[in-house]
Amino acid sequence: MSVVGIDFGALKTTIAVARNRGVDVITNEVSNRSTPSMVGFGPKSRYLGESAKTQEISNLKNTVSSLKRLAGRKFNDPELDIERNFISAELVEARGGEVGARVKYLGQDEVFTGTQLIAMYLSKLKQITATEIKLPVSDVVLSVPAWFTDNQRRSLMDAAEIAGLKLLRLMNDTTASALGWGITKTDLPTGDEPSRKVCFVDIGHSNYTASIVSFRKGELTVLATAYDRHFGGRNIDAALIDHFAEEFKGKYKIDIKSNAKAYFRVAAAVEKLKKVLSANTQAPISVESVMEDIDASSMMKREDLEELIKPLIDRATVPLQQALDQAGLKKEDIDIIELIGGSTRVPCFKEKIHEFFGKPLSFTLNQDEAVARGCAFACAILSPVFRVRDFSVHDILNYPIEFTWEQSPEIPDEDTCLTVFNQNNAVPSTKILTFYRKEPFDLEAQYAKPDQLPGKISPWIGRFSIKGVQPDPKGDFMICKLKARINLHGVLNIESGYYVEEVEVEEEIKEEGDAMETDEKADAPKKTRKVKKQIKKGDLPVISATSAMDAELRSTYHERENQMFMEDKLVTDTEDRKNALEEFIYEMRGKIDDLYGDFASEDEKTKVKKALETVEDWLYDEGEDTTKAIYIAKMEELRAIVGPIAQRYFDKEEEKRQAEREKHEAEAMRKAQAEMAKKQAQAKQKEDVEMKDEQKQPVVEDMDIE
Known part of the structure; x- marks a missing residue:
């Protein structure tokens, strides 16, 4: 992975x-x-x-x-x-x-x-x-x-x-x-x-x-x-382009802004100029054939550039x-x-x-x-x-997010807007929102300060419809809990919704009798009932509508992307096959008289050269733009003609390699045997010396003087 x-x-x-x-x-x-x-x-x-x-x-x-x-x-x-x-x-x-x-x-x-x-x-x-x-x-x-x-x-x-x-x-x-x-x-x-x-x-x-x-x-x-x-860098580029556009207009009588290609040629040149000026105090700019067959050139000092971008520097x-x-x-x-x-x-x-x-x-x-x-x-x-x-990693939210909703008719003093995630709120982050409702309702999420957003990007984030809401068994409001979350991507979702409900439950408990009483009845525990409140929870369906692409359209685009990818791949593969065929022709033309010269008869050489020439002529004519399969077929056609000759060459080379390998192996065997014989001789010599020493020992002992 x-x-x-x-x-x-x-x-x-x-x-x-x-x-x-x-x-x-x-x-x-x-x-x-x-x-x-x-x-x-x-x-x-x-x-x-x-x-x-x-x-x-x-x-x-x-x-x-x-x-x-x-x-x-x-x-x-x-x-x-x-x-x-x-x-x-x-x-x-x-x-x-x-x-x-x-x-x-x-x-x-x-x-x-x-x-x-x-x-x-x-x-x-x-x-x-x-x-x-x-x-x-x-x-x-x-x-x-x-x-x-x-x-x-x-x-x-x-x-x-x-x-x-x-x-x-x-x-x-x-x-x-x-x-x-x-x-x-x-x-x-x-x-x-x-x-x-x-x-x-x-x-x-x-x-x-x-x-x-x-x-x-x-x-x-x-x-x-x-x-x-x-x-950023493109703002520096723009300032330089404007400067040279005016200079070239006066110097060469051309307007690069009226010609898209000229404009982007100058843009490429000023990008290089900017980099050079970062390390040097001045640098030249040269644009060949900028437009109307004119080669434009000039010089720029770093101090002049800084003057051009002074508003940016400020x-x-x-x-x-x-x-x-x-x-x-x-x-x-x-x-x-x-x-x-x-x-x-x-x-x-x-x-x-x-x-x-x-x-x-x-x-x-x-x-x-x-x-x-x-x-x-x-x-x-x-x-x-x-x-x-x-x-x-604890990141932050850069824009505050608020939720709005319609006021419940039965809660006249209810607020209808709340900033849930403030600016610099931690990311990721989860907040639980509580609403009292008797019927399904909607929430709208948007940025609280639209003026902070880029351009005129809509502050709207999404609409979240909460379904399954109804009065509780007593006819009162259902307590709705919604989990709002800013996730790792920095986007907002209502991840889930649920309701909570208080339910009265009767529960049996045991009450111990008086320990001093001996009556049989008293010895038995007394049963009483106590009312206990429990919290019941259930899910509430949440239907989200955001700027995210719907799944069906996303799937359609994914299939289209795969289709275009395969088309690109086919074009690339076809071009590769064409280039391989062209390289093969040049390679074989050189080898047939040189590397393969001793392995082909004159007739075979003539046949190969003719085939190479024919395919080359086709390649630069009808074969300039054809299919991958045809290039493969042409390659196989040439390989079939050249193959037997190449095989003879490879067979001969293999014979040489085999002979060389056998020679090396024989030499290695000879050296190993010589080394073994040498070691055996040394061992024999050592053994003879030890035997002589043993034979001399008794004589020495007899001559010892006490």
Whole structure:
């Protein structure tokens, strides 16, 4: 059984697995330790991860990136206008008002929902992992931004199920990093020692999170989490693109914003420029054939970049102060400031954070892999197949949740709204709600402060219908108990409902007689009756309606995903067979006169060369695009011609190997016999010496003088 942690990023994704008594980050099919978070579509198959990145510039309209930012979004969400700046495919309204992407797939126009797109990508990650660890992949822990809502989390849960993954936990990014940091520490405070407080600062490609975590031996407790949802590497890229768009407009008379391919070529170039400027004070940028056959180039100084992103730099300390305020702490209370995320390498961000705390910054975690490793540790803790050091994780809820209901006509002063889970409430957490009702009723759950939510994401979480409610035997209210729970994923459910009922029961008890009485009647115990109240419990059916996908639709999407996976596999297998045939032709053309030259007659050589030429001509003409079976048939056809010649060569080689083996064995036998003879001679010589010594002994004794 596999234990996998996935850091699902907006730009790229990292996968870690627990194995060999540790946690390893695995590589993908091109040996990279992270995989681009994008999905593309073509006339024959999908392009997932690395292949999507390779095809991106030539397939912009059919490539969807920033997948995570689409989770749980509705098409009318105004924040999608921001996302359109970073996604080249057309975003449209899909089933149920969910945002989707319109692409051309297998020659047909298709609309895939955000959840489906994420499921496709997760399926690719599953395939990468299975190939690397050579085991089926099921159990995973997936990272999410701490600011994700119930709707967004359920979207990821649905996507994981569509992809055939068993999601053990959705884990907040910074909480995963905190787990990876703390579980390996052996010097955490114990007993009455004050806890160690660490601020984890995670600046990634699209968002910035600051989380303050308290550590004690064997546990971590998240005290506060604050964030900026639109602060990251892509905002730096956007500032650079705007700058060079203006510069190139004046310098080369071209407008890269009017040409999608030119825009994304410059985007790829500025991403590299940004990385170089993190280590150097200035760097060049060069974009070949940006548009209209123009090669564009320029220079950028780090100080000029910092001036471009000054509004971003000014916001760099806002989440830090918000986190401190939530936790009720001062800067001096923070013991360690740990930086993670690729964008924390930007010097001006590091300087700003250092100035804010007035303390050295810590980089003990791998900035790109810390979240994935933490998720893998979390998966190992939850998995029954791994033994892990005991370590408890106490996370928090970032948005308060309230319940509303209709007032009972018979309880005129009843409240109809209650905040059940406050901000920073522990996660997971369970609350018991009590209602007095005579008939079935409904509860609505929503976020209590909609203004805190991302964009215009609906504050609605779900409707829960409580059935089976009726008056008790006396005609009074039924006492209804509901178990509301925020689970490990950070989503809300009414897990169960039950009623309690007081019932009067008559019970016989024994009363002892007077010990001094001798009357027979008195000796017998007296029976009396006592009324006792007992609690009777029974289940109440709960029907839940949330943003989660219904089981039937989820099953349909799962079947469609499997179908597309098999289509992709067929295309890949076909391409592999075609490449194998092409390689075989080149290989045999070289071997027939060289390696196999002494084992084939001239007629046979001519026949082989003719067959190779014929198949090669076919391969670059009719065989350019055909089926897997035909490529296999062509390969078998060539093997049948070359096979006898190759067999002669292998037979001769085997004869040589056998002769060499026999020679080595004979030599080894000769050496063994010589060694044995030598040992026998030495033993005989030793025996002769001992015999001579024994023969001399009596003579010596006779000559002893007393």
